[in-house]
Amino acid sequence: MITSITNKKVKNIVQLNKKAGQRRKEGVFIAEGIKMFLEAPDSYIQEVYVSESFLRSLGEGEKSKSTSVGEAATAVREKLKRCGYETANDDVFTKISDTQTPQGILCILKQFHYSFEDIMKKEGIPLFLMLESLQDPGNLGTIIRTGEGAGVTGVIMSKDTVDIYNPKTIRSTMGSVYRVPFLYVEDIVQTVEKLKRNGIQTYAAHLKGEKSYYQCDYRSGAAFLIGNEGNGLSAALAETADEYIKIPMKGEVESLNAAVSASLLVYEVTRQREGI
Missing domain, CATH: 3.40.1280.10 (SPOUT methyltransferase, trefoil knot domain)
Structure with missing residues (x-):
């Protein structure tokens, strides 16, 4: 688990969020949120980060009486197993997120190239x-x-x-x-x-x-x-x-x-x- 905002990966993600030049240099971009993660092509995903509280919510979601909530939680878990992930404590995740109210999951993907x-x-x-x-x-x-x-x-x-x-x-x-x-x-x-x-x-x-x-x-x-x-x-x-x-x-x-x-x-x- 990543617990420090001075972690090298954390610093890099912050730069990727802020600087187009850094994104171009590495040939990647960041997508946040459950929908963006689930719809992302597996072959383009390079890294996935989730918060502690998000992981706990997945377990609660799978037990939910709401069919849609349970299905979404299961879909996320299955994709996390395929793609792999790293966990960050909530303070660190807030640091790497570009949103005011993070959902608790983000991924780094390869950029798309078309002619x-x-x-x-x-x-x-x-x-x-x-x-x-x-x-x-x-x-x-x-x-x-x-x-x-x-x-x-x-x-x-x-x-x-x-x-x-x-x-x-x-x-x-x-x-x-x-x-x-x-x-x-x-x-x-x-x-x-x-x-x-x-x-x-x-x-x-x-x-x-x-x-x-x-x-x-x-x-x-x-x-x-x-x-x-x-x-x-x-x-x-x-x-x-x-x-x-x-x-x-x-x-x-x-x-x-x-x-x-x-x-x-x-x-x-x-x-x-x-x-x-």
Whole structure:
């Protein structure tokens, strides 16, 4: 059991939570909580840490009269046996956790790596989200999660977009980060041109848009360009769009949160493609 916050492993986990550079250097990231642990691919898990109180709660959970609680506790125990784990006292676990109310379990996983070719091989009619310079980790996580729900092919990001392995982003994905292909690119304008050469129409939510987003036909390959929370799309990226679209708004609202905009757009695609 780890009982000291000066333990070498404890110090490393704290740095992994805080620093994107450290995560990149080691090629890993941290996922916290029962759901994130259970959904994590076994082959990507490198280390697992649990708190003393969490281990006690597992035993209580298996004895619970609630079927769902008992099943969850059993599932966690079975996965812990497969993956192995280290126990930390509660004070140490609080130190390595990135949340104010830790659930008592976290794991260190290998980072995912996809190429443009990998993403293009995915089955189905292509649907991409192209993110430029997003800076809010919660926004990015919500976009990844919503993207999975709407069946996106992949999420492609400019290199200056917030780190997808930021702990806040990982929590916001609620497990979708394990399943949605994503890619950071050096030149997002060139990448958009590559998509267009593959027959994918590109759309930018833009003040110059004349059509409302629901007036376009997205039943063939489509990609939406989503810009920075404060500044929107750069002129260079906006100019690559085949069509500008607008999201109608009432009152004095000028724009929507990036994640909300992305959600509206991808679910309109789902509505059209499923003939709803």
